[in-house]
Amino acid sequence: MNEKINILHLVKSLGRGGAEMLLQETLPYHNRDIFNFHYIYFLPWKDQMVEGIRKNGGTVENFPAKNNAVIMLQARKIARYIKRNNIQLLHCHLPWAGFVGRLVHKMTGTPVIYSEHNKQERYHILTKTINRISFNSQSHVVAVSADVAESIEKHIRPRVPVTTILNGVNVETFRRNREEGEKLKKELGIAPGAAVIGTIAVFRFQKRLKEWVSVFKMIEKQLPGTRGIIVGEGLLRGEIEEHIRNEGMEGKIILPGLQTEVKPWYSAMDIFILNC
Secondary structure, X not given: OOOOEEEEEEEOOOOOOHHHHHHHHHHHHOOOOXXXXXXXXXXXXXXXXXXXXXXXXXXXXXXXXXXXXXXXXXXXXXXXXXXXOOOOEEEEEOHHHHHHHXXXXXXXXXXXXXXXXXXXXXXXXXXXXXXXXXXXXXOEEEEOOHHHHHHHHHHOOOOOOEEEOOOOOOOOOOOOOHHHXXXXXXXXXXXXXXXXXXXXXXXXXXXXXXXXHHHHHHHXXXXXXXXXXXXXXXXXXXXXXXXXXXXXXXXXXXXXXXXXXXXXHXXXXXXXXXXX
C-alpha cells in the first residue's frame, strides 16, 4: 500500500474566522485513505477550531506568536516540522501565514499553495507591499472569488499560476432551525414578528461593518421595528459601537460578541447581509 500524502495547513489563528472555519468544515470530506492533515497556527488565544479539527483526525500544533514579527521568526521551526513529519505540501491561508510559508518554501523546497481570501486594495500598506514583493516565491495560488483573482492580477501581476476556487458553505451543517431562532429572539427581547437582519464577522476594516450599519439604518427607517445583530469580536469593536451611536441605532443593533456556537444566531436571522 502506498504511503499517505502529508499536507500541512499553515494559518495565523484557528478562531472563528471564515477561512479558519473552512479548515474544520472541509476536513471530514477529504479522503483519509490518501491524505494526512497537519495544522499549525500561531495565536494561542484563537483556538476555537482546534477541538473540531482534532475530532475529525487532524493533527494540530500551536507555535505561539504574539505578533506578526514573531510569526516570521517561526520559519526554521516550521521547516524542522516539515522534515520531521515528511510533509509533501504546505498550504498557507491569509497573508502572514503566506509570508512565513514562502520563507519555508525557500528553505525546504516544499511546494507551497497560498489561498488568498481578500482583495489587495483592502490590505494595510505593509501587508500589501510584502505580499507583492514575495508573491512569486510560492508554487500556486488559489483565489476564493473572481474579484480576488482580478485584484491579484491588477496589483501584483503574478508569474505563478492563480486558480479561482469559490468558497462554499456546508448547507447541511447550517440548516435553519426556526425553533432555536425564535427562542433566541425571545431571550434577546425582540418583539414577535419583528424582522431580524444579521451578519457574523470579525470586527476589522475588511468586513466593512460601518457600511453594514449604514445599510441597516436605511432599512430600519423604512421598516420600523426591524432589529439588527452583528455577531463577532475584534479590534474595531469600539469604533463600530461609536458608529452605531452616531447613526442613532443604539438599542436597535445587538452586538452579542464572540459566540462559540453560531447556528442559533443564524437561525434567528430573517435576512443575512454580507458586505463585499
